Each structure stands twice: as structure tokens, then as C-alpha cells.
Amino acid sequence: MTPEDFRKACGFWASGVSIVTTRDVDGKPYGLTMNAVTSLSLDPPMFVICVDNKSDTLEPIKRSGLFCINVLQQDQQALSNAFAKKNPDKFAEVSFDWGKSGAPLLTGRLMGIECSVSATHPGGDHHIFVGTVSEITRPSGDDAPPMLYYRGKYANLAG
Numbered sequence: 646m647t648p649e650d651f652r653k654a655c656g657f658w659a660s661g662v663s664i665v666t667t668r669d670v671d672g673k674p675y676g677l678t679m680n681a682v683t684s685l686s687l688d689p690p691m692f693v694i695c696v697d698n699k700s701d702t703l704e705p706i707k708r709s710g711l712f713c714i715n716v717l718q719q720d721q722q723a724l725s726n727a728f729a730k731k732n733p734d735k736f737a738e739v740s741f742d743w744g745k746s747g748a749p750l751l752t753g754r755l756m757g758i759e760c761s762v763s764a765t766h767p768g769g770d771h772h773i774f775v776g777t778v779s780e781i782t783r784p785s786g787d788d789a790p791p792m793l794y795y796r797g798k799y800a801n802l803a804g
């Protein structure tokens with residue numbers, strides 16, 4: 646199996662898309678587009694995120710011990726693309742509020758899941774963060790269409 650075969654195989658796992666945000670200890674917001682995000686535990690409520698060791702958002706999450714999973718809606722592709730590129734000032738043109746946890750909550754999100762880091766593990770070329778959920782906000786209601794990702798492309802729910 647080549648790295649390209651493995652990357653292609655990973656693409657057959659259909660997922661949602663989120664922008665995981667944090668606030669560094671100096672107050673600066675950071676974030677990146679992510680789909681390596683999953684629920685972990687119901688009681689206590691926990692999520693897991695897997696962040697590339699080369700991500701500029703990694704150290705800010707480690708330092709602050711907090712993050713927010715901003716689950717994206719179908720119409721937020723431009724935002725998703727913007728947060729999937731390196732840029733020292735990603736938040737300059739972005740509308741957001743500070744959540745109770747201290748992490749940025751992006752305007753137009755389907756859902757915001759605010760977490761405090763309860764464990765960190767090495768995982769190959771990524772870090773695995775286990776987060777305990779403190780707040781969930783769903784400002785767009787239950788029926789807002791989600792952004793999906795499948796085989797390297799954005800997709801929509803059929804039907």
C-alpha cells in the first residue's frame with residue numbers, strides 16, 4: 646500500500662466538516678478545517694479531534710487547553726477552504742463571537758461544541774486531543790443542511 650493508496654482509502658469514509666478553533670493564552674484566535682472529529686463518550690460527554698503535528702493550531706490548543714468544534718453548514722464552503730490553508734491572520738475577515746469556554750464560535754455554524762482538553766495522546770503524525778464538552782450551541786436550528794465531505798470533495802445530503 647502506498648501513501649497515495651491509503652489517502653484514497655481514507656476518502657471513502659464520508660464525514661461532516663468542521664472548523665476547530667481555539668484561543669491562545671495571549672488571546673489570539675486560531676483554527677483549522679477538520680474532519681478527524683468524533684464523539685467519544687456520553688457520560689461524561691466527550692469528543693476526540695486529531696490535529697496534524699504541523700498545524701499552527703496545535704500549540705495554541707496545547708497551551709490553552711480548550712477548543713471549539715464549529716460544525717459547518719452546506720453553504721460555508723468558502724470558510725472551509727479559507728481555514729484549510731495556512732494564514733497567520735485567518736480571523737481578519739471572519740465573523741465570530743467568543744464562547745463561554747473562550748474559544749471562537751463562528752457565525753453561521755450548524756453547531757458549536759466547546760471542550761476543555763482532558764487528555765492528549767501521540768498518534769503517528771497527528772496529536773489526539775480528548776475534550777470534555779462544556780457547551781453546545783445550535784443557532785441554526787435542527788434542520789440546517791450540513792456540509793459533507795466524501796472522496797476529497799464536498800457533498801450534499803440526497804433527498
Ligand SMILES: Cc1cc2nc3c(=O)[nH]c(=O)nc-3n(C[C@H](O)[C@H](O)[C@H](O)COP(=O)(O)O)c2cc1C
Binds near residue numbers: 697725
Ligand atoms: C475537508 C478537510 C478536512 C481536514 N481535516 C483535517 C484534520 O482532521 N486534521 C488536520 O490536522 N488537518 C485537517 N485538514 C487540513 C488542515 O485544514 C490544513 O492543514 C490547514 O492548513 C491547517 O491550518 P493551520 O496550520 O493554520 O492549523 C483538513 C482539510 C480539509 C479540506
